[in-house]
Amino acid sequence: MSVGAPRGLASSGQKLITEMLHPLSAAEEPPSPGPDVTVSAEEKEKTSRIEFDLPDYSVRRRYQDFDWLRIKLEDSQPTHLIPPLPEKFVMKGVVDRFSEEFVETRMKALDKFLKRVADHPVLSFNPHLNAFLTAKDLNKRQGLALLTKVGESVKHVAGGYKLRARPAEFCAMGEYLDTFSQKLGTIDRIAQRILREQSEYLTELREYGAVYSSWAGSEEQLQRPLEGVAGCVTTSCGALEDLSDNMSQDFLPVLREYVLYIESMKNVLRKRDQVQAEYEGRLEAAVLRKQEDRTPIPVEVEKCQDKVECFNADLKADWERWQRNKRQDFKQLLTGMADKNINYYEKCQAAWESLITLLQEKQTEDKTSETELN
Amino acid sequence: MAEDSKEDSVASNVDSDQQTPDGSLNNSVLADGSCLLRRMEICVAEAEKRSGKNAVSMQETFTVYLVETRPIDATAEGRSPPPDSLWRRYSEFELLRNYLIIAYPYIVVPPLPEKRAEFVWHKLSADNMDPDFVERRRIGLENFLFRVASHPVLSNDEILYHFLTKEHGWKEMVYETGFQAKADSRLRALSATFRVRSPHKRLVEMKHYSDGLQSHTAQLLRARTRVADRLYAVYKVHGNYGRVFSEWSAIEKEMGDGLQSAGHHMDAYATSIDDILEEEEHYADQLKEYLFYAEALRAVCRKHELSQFELEMASLDLISKKQQREELATGVCHTNINLKQYAMLPKACK
Numbered sequence: 073m074s075v076g077a078p079r080g081l082a083s084s085g086q087k088l089i090t091e092m093l094h095p096l097s098a099a100e101e102p103p104s105p106g107p108d109v110t111v112s113a114e115e116k117e118k119t120s121r122i123e124f125d126l127p128d129y130s131v132r133r134r135y136q137d138f139d140w141l142r143i144k145l146e147d148s149q150p151t152h153l154i155p156p157l158p159e160k161f162v163m164k165g166v167v168d169r170f171s172e173e174f175v176e177t178r179m180k181a182l183d184k185f186l187k188r189v190a191d192h193p194v195l196s197f198n199p200h201l202n203a204f205l206t207a208k209d210l211n212k213r214q215g216l217a218l219l220t221k222v223g224e225s226v227k228h229v230a231g232g233y234k235l236r237a238r239p240a241e242f243c244a245m246g247e248y249l250d251t252f253s254q255k256l257g258t259i260d261r262i263a264q265r266i267l268r269e270q271s272e273y274l275t276e277l278r279e280y281g282a283v284y285s286s287w288a289g290s291e292e293q294l295q296r297p298l299e300g301v302a303g304c305v306t307t308s309c310g311a312l313e314d315l316s317d318n319m320s321q322d323f324l325p326v327l328r329e330y331v332l333y334i335e336s337m338k339n340v341l342r343k344r345d346q347v348q349a350e351y352e353g354r355l356e357a358a359v360l361r362k363q364e365d366r367t368p369i370p371v372e373v374e375k376c377q378d379k380v381e382c383f384n385a386d387l388k389a390d391w392e393r394w395q396r397n398k399r400q401d402f403k404q405l406l407t408g409m410a411d412k413n414i415n416y417y418e419k420c421q422a423a424w425e426s427l428i429t430l431l432q433e434k435q436t437e438d439k440t441s442e443t444e445l446n
Numbered sequence: 447m448a449e450d451s452k453e454d455s456v457a458s459n460v461d462s463d464q465q466t467p468d469g470s471l472n473n474s475v476l477a478d479g480s481c482l483l484r485r486m487e488i489c490v491a492e493a494e495k496r497s498g499k500n501a502v503s504m505q506e507t508f509t510v511y512l513v514e515t516r517p518i519d520a521t522a523e524g525r526s527p528p529p530d531s532l533w534r535r536y537s538e539f540e541l542l543r544n545y546l547i548i549a550y551p552y553i554v555v556p557p558l559p560e561k562r563a564e565f566v567w568h569k570l571s572a573d574n575m576d577p578d579f580v581e582r583r584r585i586g587l588e589n590f591l592f593r594v595a596s597h598p599v600l601s602n603d604e605i606l607y608h609f610l611t612k613e614h615g616w617k618e619m620v621y622e623t624g625f626q627a628k629a630d631s632r633l634r635a636l637s638a639t640f641r642v643r644s645p646h647k648r649l650v651e652m653k654h655y656s657d658g659l660q661s662h663t664a665q666l667l668r669a670r671t672r673v674a675d676r677l678y679a680v681y682k683v684h685g686n687y688g689r690v691f692s693e694w695s696a697i698e699k700e701m702g703d704g705l706q707s708a709g710h711h712m713d714a715y716a717t718s719i720d721d722i723l724e725e726e727e728h729y730a731d732q733l734k735e736y737l738f739y740a741e742a743l744r745a746v747c748r749k750h751e752l753s754q755f756e757l758e759m760a761s762l763d764l765i766s767k768k769q770q771r772e773e774l775a776t777g778v779c780h781t782n783i784n785l786k787q788y789a790m791l792p793k794a795c796k
Contacts, residue, residue, distance in 0.1 A: 248697055255694040262686045269683055273676035280669040287662035290655075399701055406708065 233349035281305030557738030559586025685716030
C-alpha cells in the first residue's frame with residue numbers, strides 16, 4: 073500500500089509516451105486467441121524517464137494483460153481513480169470479436185486507458201505499469217486472471233462499519249456522478265435510435281435513387297439529367313453511411329467508456345466511505361475503552377485517520393483531474409460529432425451543386441440545338 | 447410582340463367592353479391566331495374560404511380562387527389599370543377542363559392540380575383546407591391557366607375566355623354546349639375492350655411511352671413519400687438531444703453554457719425539417735403534373751384508337767352493305783369469300 077507515495081515526481085522529468093500499433097498490421101506471427109480473450113495489441117513506447125533502461129520498448133499484450141494491470145493498479149493504489157477498460161465480455165454471436173471494426177474500437181479504448189494511466193502523476197510511476205510496458209513475458213499469477221468484473225478489487229477493507237456523516241463535497245460528487253451517468257445513458261439511447269432511423273432512411277433513399285436510374289433508361293433527352301440525379305442520390309447514400317459508421321465507431325464507444333469511468337469513480341468513493349467508516353468505528357471503540365479502563369488510543373486508530381486524510385486528498389486531486397479530462401474529452405467528442413455532420417452535408421451539397429452545373433449545361437446545349445434547328 | 451397585340455386587340459377589347467356588357471364576344475378578337483397569354487396577363491392571385499349551400503342543400507365550406515386578368519397592352523401604354531377579377535372554385539376549373547377534353551379530343555389538355563392530396567407522407571394533412579395545400583393548389587391552377595392560354599388551339603376557345611372574364615352565367619354557357627352528352631358516351635366507349643386491325647405505329651409508341659411515364663412518375667412519388675417519412679424521423683429524434691443537453695447543462699459549471707446552447711441548436715435542427723419537406727412538396731407537385739399529363743396523353747391515344755376502330759368497323763360495314771346491294775340487284779349470291787363473312791358464318795347458322 074503506497075499511501076504515502078510522493079506526488080511531486082510528476083512535475084520532474086519527462087512523461088511516458090505510449091503508442092499502440094494496429095494489431096493486424098504489425099504482427100509477425102498471427103495472433104492466437106485464447107478461450108476468453110481477443111487479439112493481442114503491440115505497443116511501442118518511447119520513454120525518456122530515468123527508471124526505464126532503454127528509450128524504446130515494443131511488447132505484445134493481450135486483453136488479459138490489460139485486465140491484470142488494471143487489477144494490480146487498483147490493488148496498489150486504492151485511493152486513486154483507475155481509468156476503465158472496455159467491456160471484457162461480449163456476447164458471442166452478437167458481436168464478431170475478430171471483425172475489423174470491433175478490434176479497432178477496442179484498440180482505441182485500450183490506447184486511451186494506457187495514455188490516461190501514463191498521464192497520471194502517481195499511477196505512471198507504478199512498478200506494475202513498468203513491468204507491463206517493458207517485460208517480455210508478464211509473470212502474472214494465474215489466479216488473478218480468473219477475476220471477472222473489471223473494477224472490483226480483491227482486497228476489501230474490513231467490512232461491517234457504517235458511515236456516520238459523509239462530507240458534503242463527497243456527497244455532491246456522488247450525486248453528480250449519478251445524474252451524469254443517467255444523462256449519458258439517455259444520450260446513448262438517443263444516438264442508437266438515430267442510427268436506426270438513419271439506416272431505414274438509407275434503405276429508402278437507395279430505392280429512390282434506383283427509380284431515377286430505371287426511368288433514365290426509357291428517356292432520350294432526359295437520360296443524362298436523370299442519371300445525374302441518381303448519381304447524386306448515390307453519393308448522398310455513401311456520405312450517410314460514413315456518418316453512421318462514425319457514430320457507432322467513434323461516438324458511442326466514448327459514451328459507454330465514460331459510463332464505466334463513472335462506475336470506477338463511484339467505486340473509489342465507496343472505498344473512501346469504507347475507510348472513513350472504519351476509522352470512525354475504531355475511534356469510537358477506542359474512546360469507549362479509554363473511558364472504561366484508561367487504555368490509550370492505539371496507534372492503529374491514528375493510522376486510520378491518516379488513511380482517511382490521504383484518501384480524501386488523493387480523491388479530490390483525482391476528481392479535479394477527472395473533471396478536466398472529462399471537459400476535454402466531451403468537447404472533443406461533441407465537436408467531432410458536429411464536424412462529421414457538417415462534413416456529411418458538405419458532401420451532399422457538393423454532389424447536388426455539380427448536378428445543377430450539369431443541368432445548366434444541358435439547358436444551354438438544348439437552347440443552341442433548338443436555334444440551330446430553327 | 448407588344449406592338450402586335452396592341453394593333454390586334456386594343457380596339458376590340460375596348461369595344462367589347464363598351465358594346466357588350468354581358469361579355470359575349472366579337473370573334474375577331476380571338477381569330478387572329480396568337481395565343482391568349484400573349485395578349486392578356488392572367489394570374490390566380492388569392493384563395494379564400496367560403497360557406498354556402500351545395501347542390502343537395504347541405505352547408506359546406508369550400509375554397510375559392512381569385513382569377514385576375516388584364517390586357518397586356520394596358521400596361522404597355524404606361525397605364526396600370528386594376529385587373530379584372532372573379533372568383534372560381536376548383537370544381538369550375540374541373541368543368542372547364544372536362545369541356546376542353548371533349549371539345550378537343552385530339553389535344554393533350556394540360557392537367558389540373560390533384561383533387562385530393564395523394565402520395566402524402568404521414569405528417570402532411572390530407573385536408574383540403576390545409577393552408578399549405580391551398581397555396582400549392584393555387585400555384586397549380588395558375589400553371590394550368592398559363593399552359594392552356596399559351597396553347598395555339600386551346601387558347602382561342604370561347605368558353606375559356608368566358609371562364610376568365612364572365613363570373614355569372616358561365617356554367618350555364620358550358621352546359622349549353624351539350625358536351626356532357628358526348629362525355630358520357632365517350633366514357634362508356636373508352637372503357638370497352640376492342641382491338642384495332644392496323645394500329646397506327648406512332649400512336650402505339652406514344653401510348654407505350656405514356657404508360658412508362660405514368661409508371662415511373664408514380665413510383666418516384668411513392669418512393670419520395672417513403673424517404674420524406676424516414677428523413678422526418680431522423681430530424682425529430684435529434685430534438686431529444688435538445689432536452690437531455692439542457693438537463694445535463696444544469697449539473698455542469700464550465701461546460702454548462704456550451705451544453706445549453708448545443709441543446710438549443712438541436713431543437714432548431716429538429717424543427718428545420720418541416721420547412722424543408724414543405725418545399726419538397728412543390729417538387730412533388732411538378733412530378734404529379736407530369737403524371738397527370740401522361741394520363742392525358744394516354745387518353746388521347748385511346749380516343750384515337752377508338753376513332754380508328756369505329757372507322758374500321760364502319761368501312762367493313764360499308765363493304766358488306768355494298769355487297770348485299772349488289773346481290774339484291776343481280777340476284778346472284780357471290781361465292782367470294784372474305785374473311786369477315788367467314789367469321790360471321792357461325793352466327794348466321796344459328
